Structures are given as C-alpha cells and as structure tokens.
Amino acid sequence: MADKKGLHRKNKHKNGYDFKLLKEKYPKIAEFVIEKFEKETIDFSDPIAVKEFNKALLATHYNIEHWNFSDNNLCPPIPGRVDYIHHLADLVANEETVTVLDIGTGASCIYPLLGIAEYDWNFVATDIDLDSLDYAQDIIDDNGFTDKVELRQQFKEEHILEGIIEADDAFTVTMCNPPFYKSAEEARGANRRKSRNLGNNTVRNFAGNSNELWYIGGEKAFLHTYLYESSKFPKVSKWF
Numbered sequence: 727m728a729d730k731k732g733l734h735r736k737n738k739h740k741n742g743y744d745f746k747l748l749k750e751k752y753p754k755i756a757e758f759v760i761e762k763f764e765k766e767t768i769d770f771s772d773p774i775a776v777k778e779f780n781k782a783l784l785a786t787h788y789n790i791e792h793w794n795f796s797d798n799n800l801c802p803p804i805p806g807r808v809d810y811i812h813h814l815a816d817l818v819a820n821e822e823t824v825t826v827l828d829i830g831t832g833a834s835c836i837y838p839l840l841g842i843a844e845y846d847w848n849f850v851a852t853d854i855d856l857d858s859l860d861y862a863q864d865i866i867d868d869n870g871f872t873d874k875v876e877l878r879q880q881f882k883e884e885h886i887l888e889g890i891i892e893a894d895d896a897f898t899v900t901m902c903n904p905p906f907y908k909s910a911e912e913a914r915g916a917n918r919r920k921s922r923n924l925g926n927n928t929v930r931n932f933a934g935n936s937n938e939l940w941y942i943g944g945e946k947a948f949l950h951t952y953l954y955e956s957s958k959f960p961k962v963s964k965w966f
Contacts, residue, residue, distance in 0.1 A: 734812035736844075738787050739805040752782035777801045788843040792868035795833035795861035802836045802903075810901075811840045817965060818898050824848065827895075827963060829886055829902035829952070831877070833861035837901065838875045847874075850897070852890050854880045886948070887955040897963040900956070904948040 733740040745766040749756045758768045758775040768775045777797070783804040784790040818824050824847040828837045831851035838849040853859050859877050866875045878890055886902075956966040 733805065734809050736812045736815075737805065737809050739783070739808070743783075748779075748782045748786050751786040752778075754778055755782040773797070773801065776803075780804045784839070788840065790839055790843060790869055793834070793839075793865060794868075795865070796857070799833035799858060799861070802832070802834055804836075804840075807836050808840045808844065810903075811837065811844055814841075814899060814901065815845055821898050824898045825850070825896070827890075827897045827900040828852065829890075829900065830854075830904070831858075831862055833858040835862035835865050835875070837903075838871070839865070839869070842871055842874050849875045850878060850890075850895070851875055852878045852880050854883055884951070885955065886952050887959055891959050891962055895962050899965040900963040902952065904945050904952070 745755075745759055749759065755768075755778055758772070758778055759766050760769060761767075768779050770776060774797070780801060780803065781793050784793050814826075824841075824845065826837070826841055826847055826849050828849055828851040831838060831853050833855075835851060838847075838851050841847040841849060851862065853862070856879060859879055863877055866872055866877070880886070880890055882889055887900075952966075956963075
C-alpha cells in the first residue's frame with residue numbers, strides 16, 4: 727500500500743512539498759524557507775523552523791489552523807504520523823464507525839487531529855503529563871474537535887491501559903507511539919547523533935520531555951507492559 731518512496735499511496739506528502747502553496751496558506755513559513763541545491767526547503771536542524779514547517783503542513787493540507795504547545799514538547803513530523811493513520815485506515819476499512827484509543831497523545835495531540843481530518847474518526851486520547859493534556863485540550867477546543875476527542879490522564883506511570891479503560895469502552899483500534907529510550911542520557915546521546923547527521927556541529931534541543939522520550943527499560947519494557955495489559959482487556963478493542 728506504499729509508493730516507491732515508502733509513504734502510503736494516500737499520503738499527501740509522498741511527492742514532496744509545494745513551498746509556494748505552503749507560503750500562500752501559511753505565510754509565516756516564508757521566514758524559514760531557504761534554497762538548497764536549487765530547491766526550496768527549510769533548515770531541518772532548526773527546531774523552530776521544523777515546528778513552523780509542520781504547522782504549515784497542518785494548515786495547508788488538513789485545515790488545522792491552531793497547533794500551539796510548548797517548545798519543550800516533542801514536535802512530531804506530519805508526513806510520518808499521517809502515514810500511520812492511513813495504514814490504520816486500511817486495517818479498519820470495513821468499519822462503519824471508528825473509535826481509536828491513542829496512548830500517549832502528547833501535547834501535540836497529533837494522531838487525533840490527523841485521524842479526524844482524514845477520516846472523521848473519534849478518539850479517546852491519554853497521557854501521563856497534565857501539562858501536555860492541557861495543551862492538547864486547547865488544541866482540540868480551538869479547532870472545534872471537542873465532540874470528537876476525549877482526553878484522559880494516566881496517573882500511574884507503571885500502567886498503560888489500567889486506570890484508563892472504563893466499563894463501557896469499546897474501541898476499534900488501540901494505538902501508541904512508545905518512548906524509544908531507556909533514560910535521559912540515552913535520549914541526549916541520540917540527540918547529539920541526530921544533530922551531527924544534519925550537519926550541525928552545535929548540539930540543539932530537538933525537544934521532548936521525559937515521558938515523551940524515555941521509559942524505564944526503554945521501548946521493549948513499554949511494549950511488554952502494553953502487551954500484558956492488553957491481555958487483561960481482550961474485548962475492549964478489536965485491534966491493539
């Protein structure tokens with residue numbers, strides 16, 4: 727279901743970016759557009775430019791005009807995140823109504839935004855961080871999605887589904903984008919490597935707070951907990 731570049735056939739970004747259109751729809755991005763190899767682009771080592779670029783994509787292609795959260799929070803790349811949504815859509819294509827449980831939605835609330843914009847899905851979105859949920863709620867309200875997304879806080883970091891699932895819940899699919907790193911030190915090391923790969927000798931902050939970037943035991947431990955707890959709620963979701 728993917729094109730030769732690896733992106734889903736329905737992904738609006740599979741053929742690159744139209745910076746002329748982006749500047750028309752989201753004029754602020756013009757401040758960050760540079761020319762490289764005779765093509766327009768942005769400096770992907772600049773976290774502010776990256777955030778504005780993703781705001782431009784949301785405004786231009788998904789009619790999401792409001793996407794404001796702290797620069798300390800993780801800024802997700804829109805093309806990759808919407809790709810996940812399209813693959814989920816293939817999985818649940820025969821469902822008349824889709825309700826998604828999004829584990830760890832973050833301050834950006836990106837999966838609910840894209841799931842609503844592309845497929846008009848309904849979401850319950852969770853996070854352990856109250857500040858992130860506050861930003862997410864503002865984004866939901868400002869974009870008029872209050873009836874489409876319910877936020878829930880996870881109060882115990884050792885749990886993922888426990889404490890979130892309610893008696894009358896019924897989900898089509900449960901999804902998550904788990905933390906990759908085992909510790910803050912491991913995350914900082916990955917940050918330095920990413921900075922060097924982008925050709926930038928100065929280590930920049932690519933953003934992301936603790937619960938977004940690392941989990942005790944890393945991704946493997948997170949997924950182990952997720953798998954175990956999903957077995958305790960086998961009928962609450964058709965897909966995990």
